[in-house]
Amino acid sequence: MGEAKKPQFVDLIRTIGDDDEIEDFSEESDAEVEFQPTKQKNKRKVDFDTDFQFVSSAEEYNKDSWNDLTKYVKRKAKTKTDDKIKKVLVEAPHADSDVSLSDSELKHDKIREKETRKKAAPNENFFETVDLDTEHASFYQMNLSRPLLKAISDMKFVHPTPIQASTIPVALMGRDICGCAATGTGKTAAYxxxxxxxxLYRPVGGPPVTRVLVLVPTRELGVQVYQVTKQLAQFSDIQIGLAVGGLDLKAQETILRKNPDIVIATPGRLIDHLKSTPTFGLDSIEVLILDEADRMLDEYFAEQMKEIIKQCARTRQTMLFSATMTEEVESLAAVSLNKPVRLFVDSNREVAFGLRQEFVRIRQDKEGDREAILAALVCRTFREHCMVFVQTKKQAHRLHILLGLLGLKVGELHGNLTQPQRLDALQKFKETQIDVLVATDVAARGLDIQGVQTVINFVMPATVEHYIHRVGRTARAGRAGVSVSLAGEQERKIVKDVVKKAKHPVKSRVIPPDILEKYKNKLEKLEPQIAQILQEEYEERQVAKVENQVNKVEKLLKGEKGEARPWFQTKKQRKDEKKRLSLKDVPKNKSDKDKRKHKKGAKETPDERVRSEMGKVALLQAKLAKKKQKLTKINAVVDVEVGRKAGVKRKKTNFGSDLWDTKSAKKLRHEANAAKKGKVFGKPQQKKKRR
Structure with missing residues (x-):
């Protein structure tokens, strides 16, 4: 007999032995990560990606949400700015430098907590105790069909977010919704x-009709909603159309003529198609969705929204969603929606929970140092997955050139670019081909870019709501993120408001003076190269302008005159609306033109550039303040009864009770008898004694 085999306890969990050394994590677990400059090398091109993974099927290999957009893009995204920057960098003597930071630049920034002075608010934490996610812990408990559950599983969605858990059951009942939740909580999937x-249960066999209309304020948000919708509907036969400005008009017309089930559009381009595209209309709309509703319902879209809603069916389901729901939207929702359900998951005045907020204070006489401070932050500490928000398109383009000349991979996103260029910049940033994206507020709303680690505000926005939208590009869906804002003396008020409302301590970052001086010298040396690139671009634009004029004249001579597309407003109405909505109402006289011509050739100083940015913010703040001063509409009838208890349902009609209710008659008799007896206001009068 051989020896008995000893049992092998392979699957058992190991226990800690007496001699084992255990690492102590008790101190490090609560320690906060400090973002400081570290030694980093420039990324070199490698032959094989270490993070490469094989896919399980050919379908997964061929699936790309960007490929479906190619049918809407007619022109290729051509930008020569990056080519000019590369040319300058190649000619520079230090172009082959391997290490990006010197030892002197590794000096740590000073970071301290800002003191908060705020009064205790007893009702401030009311919404935190409510857990809306407990009722629906899974998508499988929400009565969704198998094609949608399969798509949810394919998109790696595990548990519904609070806004999804509260919205989906109510929306399935067909109720109108006014929803508000923090940025990055999945509002697109919620509606x-x-x-x-x-x-999925629409009638089959009849002519195709458009049943759902989703309106968004920006083109980029429209493209994103389109991509998410295509992914959610990938296992169904639901047809989706996209109608946003800047993309190929003919391709959009071809798709809209087929009357897709869902149309995702911006208001301007939608009205254009309603006037020009045959067989396309909004008569059969069953669901109307307004994403970023506070932006969609402001004065900039007022006339267009009136025209669109006028053409929609009256018996529709309407859903409004935003991260910051203003009082004006709430009052409008109460009037325009049919018994709406108010779904406010959390406060609409708070930033994401995982966001670390930092501020860099700028002294009154040091406003011109903003570019140097930004360069120091981006080059030393926040080199990857960073978004920089500016107020003007001109400053965004300048920072693209400046940071590019410093050796960073930079892109820009603003209104002066063509739509293919904007989509190309967004795609490159999502795919980490560029590390820093300089953008205006066109990218501040709704965009979900995975992996954004840092948001930097070159100047503070006009309001706290704008600030919430900007910093909401990071710390999305429970992740962590950092926001760094440069704040001067004029921006102290908005900084105080942000600090008061912050749940976590707000940090103050101070860049060492010697580091700041070093970057100021760097930028001064780059000024001639920046001016050269800007001049070359200006000359190219002038040549292109002349070529376009020549082409127009040639077409006129050949008799090829294009027909003007119809619009719901006359030229005079559009001109008056543009003048009314412009930030500057001052008429331009001859002296202003002369001053502009004189300044055009002059070199702009850093202080003047910052003053231009701050001036735009001030104009926007003035307009918002003027808007708040307008008197609110007075109702002819009081809606809420005085003294009515909360939670008590009001009767729909008093017709039945009025027939047998005698309370009012008894009251009148009582008052009449009291008057006869000499009572005043229920108190008996003293009778006069007879003498």
Whole structure:
């Protein structure tokens, strides 16, 4: 007999032995990460990616949400700015430098907590105790169809977010919704999943009709909603159309003529198609969705929204969603929606929970140092997955050139670019081909870019709501993120408001003076190269302008005159609206033109550039303040009864009770008898004694 085999306890969990050394994590677990400059090398091109993974199927290999947009893009994204920057960098003597930071630049920034002075608010934490996610811990408990559940699983969605858990059941009931939740909490899936579920049971066999309309304020947000919707509907036969400005008009017309089930559009381009595209209309709209509702319902879209809603069916389901829901939107929702359900998951005045907020104070006489401070932050500490927000398109383009000449991979996103260029910049940033994206507020709303680690505000925005939208590009869906804002003396008020409302301590970052001086010298040396690139671009624009004019004249001579597309406003109405909505109402006289011509050739100083940015913010703040001073509409009838208890349901009609209710008659008799007896206001009068 051989020896008995000893049992092998392979699957058992190991226990800690007496001699084992255990690392102590008790101190490090609560320690906060400090973002300081570290030694980093420039990324070199490698032959094989270490993070490469094989996919499981050919379908997964070929699936790309960007490929579906190619049918809407007619022109290729051509930008020569990066080529000019590369040319300058190649000619520079230090172009082959391997290490990006010197030892002197590794000096740590001083970071301290800002003191908060705020009064205790007893009702401030009311919403924190409510857990809306407990009722629906899984998407499988929400009565969704199998094609949608399969798409949810394919998109790696595990548990619904609070706004999704509260919105989907209510939307499936067909109720109107006014929803508000923090940025990055999945509002797109919250309104799109119940909409797709409804479309899965649409009538089959009849002519195709458009049943759902989603309106968004910006083109980029429209493209993003389109991509998410295509992914959610990938296992169904639901047709989706995109109608946003800047993309190929003919391709959009071809798709809209087929009357897709869902149309995602910006207001201007939608009206254009309603006037020009045959067989396309909004008569059969069953669901109307307004994403970023506070932006969609402001004065800039007022006339367009009136025209669109006028053409929609009256018996529709309407859903409004935003991260910051203003009082004006709430009052409008109360009037325009049909018994709406108010779904405010959390406060609409708070930033994401995982966001670390930092501020860099700028002295009154040091406003011109903003570019140097930004360069120091981006080059030393926040080199990857960083978004920089500016107020003007001109400053965004300048920072693109400046940071590019410093050796960073930079892109820009603003209104002066063509739509293919904007989509190309967004795609490159999402795919980490560029590390820093300089953008205006066109990218501040709704965009979900995975992996954004840092948001830097070159100047503070006009309001706290704008600030919440900007910093909401990071710390999304429970992740951590950092926001760094440069704040001067004129921006102290908005900084105080942000600090008061912050749940976590706000940090103050101080860049060492010697580091700041070093970067100021760097930027001064780069000024001739920046001016050269800007001049070359200006000359190219002038040549292109002349070529376009020549082409127009040639077409006129040949008799090829293009027909003007119809619009719902006359030229005079559009001109008056543009003048009314412009930030500057001062008429331009001859002296202003002369001053502009004189300044055009002059070199702009850093202080003047910052003053221009701050001036734009001040004009926007003045307009918002003027708007708040307008008197609110007075109702002819009081809506809420005085002394009515909260939570008590009001009767729909008093017709039945009025027939047998005698309380009012008894009251009148009582008052009449009291008057006869000499009572005043219920108190008996003393009778006069007879003498």
């Amino acid at each position: 799109m999943l119940p909409t797709l579920e409804r479309l």
